[in-house]
Amino acid sequence: MQAIRAPGSPRSQRGVYAIEFAMVFLIFFTVLYAAICYGMLFAFRLGLQNAAEDGARAALQYQSTLGARVARATSVAEARSDWMPRVKRPDVSICHVEGAAGVDLCPASACGPSWSQRCQVQVVVQAGDLQSVLPPLPSFAVPDQIAGRASMLLELR
Incomplete structure (x- = not known):
């Protein structure tokens, strides 16, 4: 015959720590995994933005034609x-x-030094198919593509 143990005795609490650890570990691991995946996505997004900004800055360097500025911005x-x-x-x-309306017309027809002839360079760098790069996540948590965009007014003389 088995003796009835008191509810607060150490023998009746055996295994409770393992169950508590399992529940806390699942929550901790989920938060850690989400932070790592979000950090990777954030690093990719900042990298794309920096690439677009560097490309736009490169277009500001002197080039003889607008086509040469586009080629320089693309290569950078x-x-x-x-x-x-x-x-x-x-x-x-x-x-x-x-x-003053701020409507953009591409391609530039008559860029020049006057205010009414001003032009701007626009650089867009995109990355897609992020599901194959990032660790497995639910599909609602990862965007299809991310992009970095930059634009700057050109100074033509």
Whole structure:
């Protein structure tokens, strides 16, 4: 015959620590896993933004033609984003800025030094298919693509 133990006795509490550890570990691991995955996504996004900004800055350097500025911005943006996986070729365009309305017209028709002829360079660097790069996450937590965008007014003389 087995003796009835008191509810507070040490023998009746055997295994409770293992159950508590299992529950706390699942919560801790979920939070840690989410932080790591979000950190990777954040690092990729900042890398794309830096590549786009460096490309836009490169277009500000003196080049003889607008096409040469586009080529320089594209090559710099590609070089700055080559460490990241799944990056598409940067999209660089020079657009004429229309008056005070702020409507962009691409391609630039008549860029010049006057305020009414001002143009801007726009650099977009995108990365897609992030599900294959990041650790497995639920599909609602990972965007299909991320992008870095930068634009700067060109000074033409």
